[in-house]
Amino acid sequence: MITLHHVPQTRSFRILWFLHEAGLPHRVSYHSFAGKALRDPAFLALSPAGRVPAVEVGGEVLFESGAILEVLAEGHAPALGRAPGHAERGRYLEWLHYGETLAQHLAQLTFHHIALKPADRSPVVQKLEALRLRRALEGLDRALTGDFLLEGFSAADIMTGASAEIARRFVPFDGLDRVTDWHARLTARPGYQAALAVDGPAELYLQERYYD
Ligand SMILES: N[C@@H](CCC(=O)N[C@@H](CS)C(=O)NCC(=O)O)C(=O)O
Incomplete structure (x- = not known):
């Protein structure tokens, strides 16, 4: 177990x-x-x-x-996964860990929109981190040439897709057509929906959007 x-x-x-x-x-x-x-x-x-x-x-x-x-x-x-020796091993590890490239900006944005007291929040950090997050999403958009990050669905889609799901609360996905379609494809999966149903009560992101 x-x-x-x-x-x-x-x-x-x-x-x-x-x-x-x-x-x-x-x-x-x-x-x-x-x-x-x-x-x-x-x-x-x-x-x-x-x-x-x-x-x-x-x-x-x-x-x-x-x-x-x-x-x-x-x-x-x-x-x-993509085991050692698999032709997609390198790509798999890159996109698996790209989830953390997105998440570092999400952590800063979460601090400066939600966790810190309003007086301690920095509009500069909010703006800069949203921009850097957007740039990282643009890189993802350029790389997405098929339905998933690799030839088929993998844990790389889960790791990076879960971060993209939070990212949409902080930056508009306008112009990120491939990311938008991929995100919709991922969140429609029965496995995603089953996990969402038992995620537990929201206590962090209570708003759909943290940008104007
Ligand atoms: N690189 C770690 C980061 C883990 C992490 O920072 N988790 C956050 C939640 S997203 C956390 O537990 N934060 C609690 C804290 O900072 O005290 C991972 O991917 O597991």
Whole structure:
């Protein structure tokens, strides 16, 4: 049995989505950013920085969403990964980890639109990070030449697609036609919808849009 430590609307959704796509039996341990539960020594023993996701699988504890997806795909759902030696291995790892290129900007935007008190928010950071996020999405748009990032659906679509789903709240997708179609294709998947249904109550992104 796989246990996923999860906070709704965060990077741990990537793993939740993967587990549903792969049809892997699992249990979700729900956490919240409210309170100090993620700073509890018991949780820090699972995830050294007190972050989600963390996963317990076969007596092992894994943290870092990209590493978790690589390990779970290799061990439990090979069709969603691209094993060493596969012709798409390099592209797979690049686009899998591109999710974090998007997520670094999402973290800053989340701080400066939501987490910080209004007096501590920086309009400069808001503007700059939205611009940098948009540029990273434009790169993704140029690379998307088919239905998915690789020849077929993979964990790279999950990792980067979950970040794109949050990104749409901070920047308009106007002109990003391939990203728009890919995002619609991903979010229509039964695996995505099943994960969304059990994501848990939203406590982070309460608005659809954080831009005018
Ligand atoms: N690179 C890590 C980042 C993990 C991360 O920062 N997770 C956020 C949620 S999206 C978190 O747990 N934040 C809690 C905190 O910063 O205290 C990964 O991909 O798993």
